[in-house]
Amino acid sequence: MNKNQQNNENWDFVIQSKSSLFSLNLKEVWNYRDLLFLLVKRDIVSFYKQTILGPLWFFIQPLITTFIYMVIFGNLAGISTNGLPQTLFYMTGIIAWNYFSECLLKTSTIFKDNAHIFGKVYFPRLVMPLSLVFSNLVRFGIQFILLIGTFLYFALFRDFQFHFSFALFLIPLFILLMAILGLGLGMLISSLTTKYRDLAFLISFGIQLLMYGTPIIYPLSAAPEKYKSIILLNPMSTIIEGFRFALLGKGEVTFMSIAYVCIFTIISFIFGLIIFNKVERNFMDTV
Amino acid sequence: MSVAIKIENLSKVYQLGQIGTGTISNDLKRWKAKIQGKEDPFLKIGESNDRTKKGNDIVYSLKSIDLEINQGDAVGIIGRNGAGKSTLLKLISRITAPTAGKISIKGRVASLLEVGTGFHPELSGRENIFLNGSILGMRKAEIKQKLDEIIDFSGVERYVDTPVKRYSSGMYVRLAFAVAAHLDSEILIVDEVLAVGDSEFQKKCLGKMGDIRQKDGRTVLFVSHNMDAISKLCNSGLMLHNGENVKHGLMQDVLNTYLMHSTFQQEVSFDFFNLKPQITFISLDKEKLSENKLKLTIQYKSPIELKKVVPGFIVYNQLNVPIFGSNTRFHNSNFENAGNFEGEIIAEIDYLNLHTGNYYISVWLGDQSVDYDEKIEIVSFEYKSKFDYIQLPNPLEIGSVDQYVRWH
Numbered sequence: 001m002n003k004n005q006q007n008n009e010n011w012d013f014v015i016q017s018k019s020s021l022f023s024l025n026l027k028e029v030w031n032y033r034d035l036l037f038l039l040v041k042r043d044i045v046s047f048y049k050q051t052i053l054g055p056l057w058f059f060i061q062p063l064i065t066t067f068i069y070m071v072i073f074g075n076l077a078g079i080s081t082n083g084l085p086q087t088l089f090y091m092t093g094i095i096a097w098n099y100f101s102e103c104l105l106k107t108s109t110i111f112k113d114n115a116h117i118f119g120k121v122y123f124p125r126l127v128m129p130l131s132l133v134f135s136n137l138v139r140f141g142i143q144f145i146l147l148i149g150t151f152l153y154f155a156l157f158r159d160f161q162f163h164f165s166f167a168l169f170l171i172p173l174f175i176l177l178m179a180i181l182g183l184g185l186g187m188l189i190s191s192l193t194t195k196y197r198d199l200a201f202l203i204s205f206g207i208q209l210l211m212y213g214t215p216i217i218y219p220l221s222a223a224p225e226k227y228k229s230i231i232l233l234n235p236m237s238t239i240i241e242g243f244r245f246a247l248l249g250k251g252e253v254t255f256m257s258i259a260y261v262c263i264f265t266i267i268s269f270i271f272g273l274i275i276f277n278k279v280e281r282n283f284m285d286t287v
Numbered sequence: 288m289s290v291a292i293k294i295e296n297l298s299k300v301y302q303l304g305q306i307g308t309g310t311i312s313n314d315l316k317r318w319k320a321k322i323q324g325k326e327d328p329f330l331k332i333g334e335s336n337d338r339t340k341k342g343n344d345i346v347y348s349l350k351s352i353d354l355e356i357n358q359g360d361a362v363g364i365i366g367r368n369g370a371g372k373s374t375l376l377k378l379i380s381r382i383t384a385p386t387a388g389k390i391s392i393k394g395r396v397a398s399l400l401e402v403g404t405g406f407h408p409e410l411s412g413r414e415n416i417f418l419n420g421s422i423l424g425m426r427k428a429e430i431k432q433k434l435d436e437i438i439d440f441s442g443v444e445r446y447v448d449t450p451v452k453r454y455s456s457g458m459y460v461r462l463a464f465a466v467a468a469h470l471d472s473e474i475l476i477v478d479e480v481l482a483v484g485d486s487e488f489q490k491k492c493l494g495k496m497g498d499i500r501q502k503d504g505r506t507v508l509f510v511s512h513n514m515d516a517i518s519k520l521c522n523s524g525l526m527l528h529n530g531e532n533v534k535h536g537l538m539q540d541v542l543n544t545y546l547m548h549s550t551f552q553q554e555v556s557f558d559f560f561n562l563k564p565q566i567t568f569i570s571l572d573k574e575k576l577s578e579n580k581l582k583l584t585i586q587y588k589s590p591i592e593l594k595k596v597v598p599g600f601i602v603y604n605q606l607n608v609p610i611f612g613s614n615t616r617f618h619n620s621n622f623e624n625a626g627n628f629e630g631e632i633i634a635e636i637d638y639l640n641l642h643t644g645n646y647y648i649s650v651w652l653g654d655q656s657v658d659y660d661e662k663i664e665i666v667s668f669e670y671k672s673k674f675d676y677i678q679l680p681n682p683l684e685i686g687s688v689d690q691y692v693r694w695h
Contacts, residue, residue, distance in 0.1 A: 015390040016385070017386055017388065
């Protein structure tokens, strides 16, 4: 009996049918940081393996999309760009939106995509969505360089009036918000899709539609007053507008709207984390 | 000796049939019961996992398992398909959570339910060593330290900077096992991964697993249908049947219980689907067996006219080791086998010199170049040797052939 009691205290871990909602095991995630790094590396490297242009592909996609937007929305439809150069206006929106939508889309299918790995070996499942957010961040970083380059070109050769403001320091905050928002919503959706596959279909075209509810091809200022409050419900609206404001000096952001986005992001992240944590224990039985 | 794994009252329930249809309403019912503090309405009727019987949609893949595994033990887990072996390994390796009960574990667990989990085809062998190693729970520094050893063990040094998609399947497995074999965990869980790879490499793997246990005093859990490998490697055994713990103890005892449990089947018929030439009936003459003779009858049918039928069979002992076999490609035959759509072929052995024990027969049908049908270990029999033994020989040590020897 004595020996038994002693043993009980020495267990490294105990597997039980129920776990507390908040037993997140963040320490364990930290122990797997090498895996996180290697997964990020895998995502990036395998993206351009056996291609001729290699990492250049990271540039080509936003460049072509920007060009198409300029032709269709800027010239054919004649939608206002708030007086900003069309190239810069669209590119800022596209690159920022790409980051968010990639984070969201990739994390939302995480259980389905990795079922073969998750079914064979244990590691903290949280590592997977985190690795996606980071590998997309690297991609975003590369595309951001493209944006800065374009920006400098316009500032130096096209006499685009550049006003330096302290709003520039808000950019890291916006990136962080997008990452956490994408991760949080993605975890939430991925947890639900293990059981209800319908959501996966909903999300793949829902995200396309949501793009039109976000000021990417139009500035918020051009939206009719009665729609503005609806558009602002979408936290990405403030982030995109904020991005433009910080970088290009034009965009509608208020302290209130940023506060709203922060709260929205934190709540969805916590909620996503809790559900993800609950589902990861049993998802292999349903996926 | 201290306990490495302690399992208390462990159960795992699976839902059969379609998951997804009507799940929202079921989920709501379940949730309502939970709030009212009632039992889960879908867990009330517990059945053991007998796959052959039809019943409720809920089955217990594991039912109230209690078990203690000592540190340094190599535990061989045996049982028929559906006994719950894999489920047990999955629960211990935390791939899925138990429905009820508790598992307490001391030490790091590395599970090898598959080799090469997470290998990315585009990455080189070296990159995959790092990726796979860290998925299995190794730190990067650890892998770096063992890299040369791993590459050396795998024997694919020349290809280590080539993407693994260009590897042959053998090389792939070698590399993957090499990574797993160098894990530093206190507990190693292995599920039938040795079924792949050539026999030389399998031997190497078994040897490595033996080393892991003996030299480093680590605990190994091993599931396999290869009784030979399991009895060589494991000192302790666990037999599961329909999700329940039937016997836990010395490997040899457990193995004997398992072999006693197995049922023998001397006759079996199959539906003919009219798609390809097929074995339709196999039977073993029981009476002849008691006279130390073997008579195997094979019937076949074919949708096309067969030019030249080639039947064959292999006899295995209770450890799944092949003892002998024959087919009419290498033994002469004397039966009518041309221009027919169905037929019966008989294989007879006038004196079967096998030791007393249990045997299985696989039957095969083809022609000079094509394989038509194959029935693996389809019939089985318990054989009693003609000779009286002073002491029953162990087939593991001296094999299964009972060659009569005159000693002067």
